[in-house]
Amino acid sequence: MVFQQHQLIDRLSVLDNVLMGRLGYHSFLRSLLPLPESDRQKALSAIERVGLIDKALARVKDLSGGQQQRVGIARALVQEPRLILADEPIASLDPESSLQILSLLKDICQRDRIAVLVSLHQVEFARQFADRIIGMAAGRIICNQHALNLEESEIHALYRHKLEAAVT
Numbered sequence: 360m361v362f363q364q365h366q367l368i369d370r371l372s373v374l375d376n377v378l379m380g381r382l383g384y385h386s387f388l389r390s391l392l393p394l395p396e397s398d399r400q401k402a403l404s405a406i407e408r409v410g411l412i413d414k415a416l417a418r419v420k421d422l423s424g425g426q427q428q429r430v431g432i433a434r435a436l437v438q439e440p441r442l443i444l445a446d447e448p449i450a451s452l453d454p455e456s457s458l459q460i461l462s463l464l465k466d467i468c469q470r471d472r473i474a475v476l477v478s479l480h481q482v483e484f485a486r487q488f489a490d491r492i493i494g495m496a497a498g499r500i501i502c503n504q505h506a507l508n509l510e511e512s513e514i515h516a517l518y519r520h521k522l523e524a525a526v527t
Contacts, residue, residue, distance in 0.1 A: 360446070
């Protein structure tokens, strides 16, 4: 899972935050000890993949929002997932950082053949990075198709539905 609000421990290093993703692979008692070297290597590899190897020992609180989101992606990767859920992963980021994060997610998922389900409110980004767009409003699917086939009328229907729900 890649969270909107990062869910990192500010006082810990990037490496330690990414290693948190490996805790589920060990018993509670084993997790009280330093994790195995193999886990450390997996974490360093994930950190390198998201372009932060030079920040591996830096405290997370000293990173930008985009860098913190990369730490969250590395933490997800170190779990060796088949599916990544990303809840508004660019909500608090500037447009340039948003492009970088979505590009990184798409590249990793294509390279590793990992499915990713991303919740986004920016249709432009969805069109640019998604293979498939499912638009929902009031618990109903408004559109469901390949990103390249999404029509303006469907986007307007989606937002019209939201406006009607807000007025009622």
